[in-house]
Structures are given as C-alpha cells and as structure tokens.
Amino acid sequence: MSYYFTILSPTDTPIFNIAFGTSKGGGDGIARFRFPDTAQYMNQFIIHSSLDIVEEAQWTNGGMYLKHVDTYPPAAAYISAFLTPSGARFLLLHQPPQLPSGNASLGSSSLLGASGSTTRTSSSSVAANPTSPQTEEAVRQFMNEIYESYVKSAMSPFYKQGMEIRSPVFRSKVTAAGKKWL
Amino acid sequence: MAAPRHSAMLSISNASTPQSTSSDKTQVQQPQSPAGTSGLRVPSNRKTIYDRHLNRSRNAELSRASFAYLFGEMVSYAQRRVTGIQDLEKRLNEQGYPLGLRLLDLLFYRATSTSSSALSSSSTSSSPPNRPLRILTLLHLIHGPLWRLLFQRSADALEHSVSPDTPNEYMITDNEPLVNTYISVPREMSMLNCAAFVAGIIEGVCDGCGFEAKVSAHNQPTEMWPSRTVFLVRFGDSVMEREKVLERAGVK
Numbered sequence: 270m271s272y273y274f275t276i277l278s279p280t281d282t283p284i285f286n287i288a289f290g291t292s293k294g295g296g297d298g299i300a301r302f303r304f305p306d307t308a309q310y311m312n313q314f315i316i317h318s319s320l321d322i323v324e325e326a327q328w329t330n331g332g333m334y335l336k337h338v339d340t341y342p343p344a345a346a347y348i349s350a351f352l353t354p355s356g357a358r359f360l361l362l363h364q365p366p367q368l369p370s371g372n373a374s375l376g377s378s379s380l381l382g383a384s385g386s387t388t389r390t391s392s393s394s395v396a397a398n399p400t401s402p403q404t405e406e407a408v409r410q411f412m413n414e415i416y417e418s419y420v421k422s423a424m425s426p427f428y429k430q431g432m433e434i435r436s437p438v439f440r441s442k443v444t445a446a447g448k449k450w451l
Numbered sequence: 452m453a454a455p456r457h458s459a460m461l462s463i464s465n466a467s468t469p470q471s472t473s474s475d476k477t478q479v480q481q482p483q484s485p486a487g488t489s490g491l492r493v494p495s496n497r498k499t500i501y502d503r504h505l506n507r508s509r510n511a512e513l514s515r516a517s518f519a520y521l522f523g524e525m526v527s528y529a530q531r532r533v534t535g536i537q538d539l540e541k542r543l544n545e546q547g548y549p550l551g552l553r554l555l556d557l558l559f560y561r562a563t564s565t566s567s568s569a570l571s572s573s574s575t576s577s578s579p580p581n582r583p584l585r586i587l588t589l590l591h592l593i594h595g596p597l598w599r600l601l602f603q604r605s606a607d608a609l610e611h612s613v614s615p616d617t618p619n620e621y622m623i624t625d626n627e628p629l630v631n632t633y634i635s636v637p638r639e640m641s642m643l644n645c646a647a648f649v650a651g652i653i654e655g656v657c658d659g660c661g662f663e664a665k666v667s668a669h670n671q672p673t674e675m676w677p678s679r680t681v682f683l684v685r686f687g688d689s690v691m692e693r694e695k696v697l698e699r700a701g702v703k
Contacts, residue, residue: 279661327661328697329584329700329702331581331583332581333563333581333582352582353556354555354556354558354559354583354659355553355555355556355659355660356660356661416560416563417505417560418501419556420556421500421503421505422500423552423553423556424505424556425500439501442501
C-alpha cells in the first residue's frame, strides 16, 4: 500500500504533503505508486480532483472525518478526507499494491472489481482492503493524530492560516502516525 | 558552522538538566538531524510545540489584572494612527479575527480528546462533535462553548432579527463583557465599544466554519447592566442561500 497525504488550506493552497508506504505486514515504509517516478504529479491530480466531492459532502455530513470520499479506478486510488472545523482539508490517497492474486472474494465491492485491482490474501492487513471498516478506522486514527499536530501548528503565533507547514518536527510526527496506523 | 553551535546547545542542555550518560547519548543524536538540516532551533529542554499537551492549560486561569493590562495595551496600540472610532473598532476586530480561527480548532480538539464532551451540552455521547452546518448550530456553538472557553460562562442571550428586511441578522448579547470591565470610554468617543475585539473573534469563528459574516459590537446599556453589549452578526447572501438549500435537504 502506498499513501500520499496532503493538507489543503481553506483557500485550496497545499500547505503540506508527504508520500509514504505502509509499515504494516513487513512493509518498509517506502511509497511505490503505480506511476513511473516521472509521473508523481498524478497523485496530486487525483487527490485535488476529489475536492469537488469533498466540498459536496462537507455540507451533508457534519463529522470531521468524512471517510472514503472518492475513488479513481484507473489508478485504483482511494481518497479519504478529514475536515478541520476551521476549513483545512486533510486528504489521504491510498493505493493498494498491484499483486497478481486470484482471491476475488475480498474485493467484493463493484469499485474494486471495475478497477481490476487485486487484494492481498491477508484480510487483517489494512492494506488489503481500502474500503473495509478496519481501514476506515485506521485512517480515522491517523487523521486524528495529525489533527492534534495541526492544531499545535495553528496555535503558534507565528503561523498564519494558509501558510506552508515546514517544520521537520511536524513531518516526523506525520511519518510516525503513518507508521503507527497505516 | 554546525559543530560549534551544536556543542553550545549540548552544553546548555547539560547545564540545565544533569542527565545520565545513556540519555546524554540520545541527546547528542537528536538535535543533529533537525538542527543540522534546516537550521531549526530546538529549545534546550527539547520540547517543541508538538511535544506539549494542548489540554494542559485547559483549566488554568489567567489573572484578571494581567488580562486587563494586556487588553489595555492592545487598545492603545490600535489607537495609534487611527482616523476615527470606526477605524479603531476595525483594528480591534482585525486583532480578534485570527484568534477566532485558532480557538475554533482548539475548541474541537479539546472536545474530541476528552470523553466528557464539554463542547455541547446537548450531545451526551463521547462521539466527536460535528462541525456546524446550519446557522443556528453555529450560533449555539458561539453562545455556549466558545463563550465558556473565553469567559467561563455562556452568553446572556441569542436573538434573531424580527424585521423581515434583515433575516440574516442575529444578535448575541453579553450583559457584562469581560473586555469592557476595566475600560471607561471618554465622552467624545461614546460610540466606541472595545468589545469589537470579541466581535472579531466571533467573525473568525463564523468565517472559519464557512459562514461568511460581518460582526460588530454595539452598546445597549440598560439600567441594570450599564455595559451591556450586543454583537450583531450579519451573514452574507451566500450563507443565506445555502441555508435555504440545506433546510430543504433536511440537514441539521
């Protein structure tokens, strides 16, 4: 499983982004997207295109964690969103690894079938099924942990809303949360 | 360049806290990566803002004297180079606005991190509070939780404009605003209300939640409450339009 996480300010400025891979189930924490290294901008395309859906869901669902909001089948990319009350958006793109596998029972949802994506055989792994309740829960925990760090950044008197978060400590906090939950 | 600075840092941390050799070793290694790569300055006790707990000051109170002093300084700072009362109120408003944006996040963070939800008296479960989607929930959030966070009590009244011309106007009343307790406004500036600062905070909260609004503070003294202040919240057209759509959709 590979992840691309980004934070967007209320005015759609990207203020933080990071790519990482899963550390669960023997993962080494390195992102391996299906695009070649020269096409990493695809992640940004896909994740930003989900903003329309996020903005629609934002006014029907009052929760902060909006769960899985969008899927981009050609790349088997799943996008989960978290909204802070002050309007910042946390978006997480997750892409399951491309493994040849005959186990179709796990990918029971039509989205999975259409995308032709394959799933790992171990159903307990978060990476196995991007829309399972376990994954939703793990992403929720991940988002909540980042939210805490984000609030701490936002409370700093030297931080203005919409500014890029450059702190290496923040980055390491995100990496640690990714290791812990995803 | 990096080496002497590093050693200086190490000596500071050594001097302030005597450590065992094992923890010393970790101290040597940790500052190196952030300080070396980006020039980040780490406090000598190695606690960055990310290591501090946001709930620690939850029930801590500030002395009124220091608050009054600070706020007095803010008012006199805002008073420099202003052209009139409106300009002064605008400046106070602008000082409050970023505070409102921050308080909003802090309010929700504290409500989610504690099981006993302090945010809303109506929600009894420990589930995280919802973002306000409708005007009324937003105003209740301001009237209750926000006011309690700021002043340790709820606001005194929440009213909707009765005039059919201005359905976008709401009023939040505070009988005795804390910010005005130690301020006596000169006669020639009788229109001034320094609670414009609080109005700015409210505006920040409304804007942060996606409710574009203009908020102003007005003196409305009564015999019993001489410093009674009304905060007039005027929502923008886009908010009123969305409100109608959400009402039809049955969103609460």
